[in-house]
Amino acid sequence: MLELAKQRDELKGVAVAHGGVKMTHLLFTDDCLIFGKASWNEWKKISGILEVYGKASSQNLNKHKTIVLFSPTVASEMRRAIIKDCGAREQNNCEKYLGLPIMVGRSRYQAFSIVKDRVWKKLSNWKNQFLSPSGKEVLIKAVIQAIPTYYMSVFKLPKKLSDEIASLMAKFWWGFK
Known part of the structure; x- marks a missing residue:
């Protein structure tokens, strides 16, 4: 129904990039993200579609x-x-969805510095002086590399940040001396 409304030019959607494809929604397992122009007419159209869907599926x-x-x-x-009409709450730009930032500002390094912090936290908690080389390898490959991989499945991390994470892993591998 959202796609049909977009085709009829009743919903505008949001462009993924300047001049790019306009999206009206993204569907996940049990979530739906709906995009639109913040106008009363567009909100009422979206609200009407959600009401029809709720009556048909018993999912509100x-x-x-x-x-x-x-x-x-x-x-x-x-x-x-x-906000008053839909009864929801307003979200600020700093919040996250599925552990990832919703909005990334001009400084991607600052937005994703949490990745480096998480890697450092994992590395500093392990007592690496008692680990064998194979133990270190398993921890690096199974845990440390998984942290940035999740973020990189959606975003391109800044090279500087990637280099710093690689440096942390190298220091852990060779010892922090």
Whole structure:
């Protein structure tokens, strides 16, 4: 129904990149992300589609889990009206979805510095002086490399950050001396 509304030009969607394909929704196992222009008409169309879907499937929005994220350019009156009508809460840009940041600003290094912090936390907690070389190898391959891999499945990490993570792994492998 969302795709049909987009084809009829009733929903605008959001462009993935400047001049790119416009998306109206992403579906996950038990989540749905809906994208649209923050206008009253577009919100009412989305709301109507969700109501029809709810009646047909007996699956309705969980108001406690429903979150709305607005662009910084959306007028505060429009934000309040949509939030009040849908009964959800407004999300700020700093929050995460599935452990990943929703918005990445100009500094990708700063946005993903959490990856380096998580790697360092894992490495510093292990007592590497008691591990054999094969034990270190298993920990690096099974645990440490998995942390940035999850992030890299969605985002391209900055080279500087990748180099710093590789350096931490090398120091762990060879000893922190």
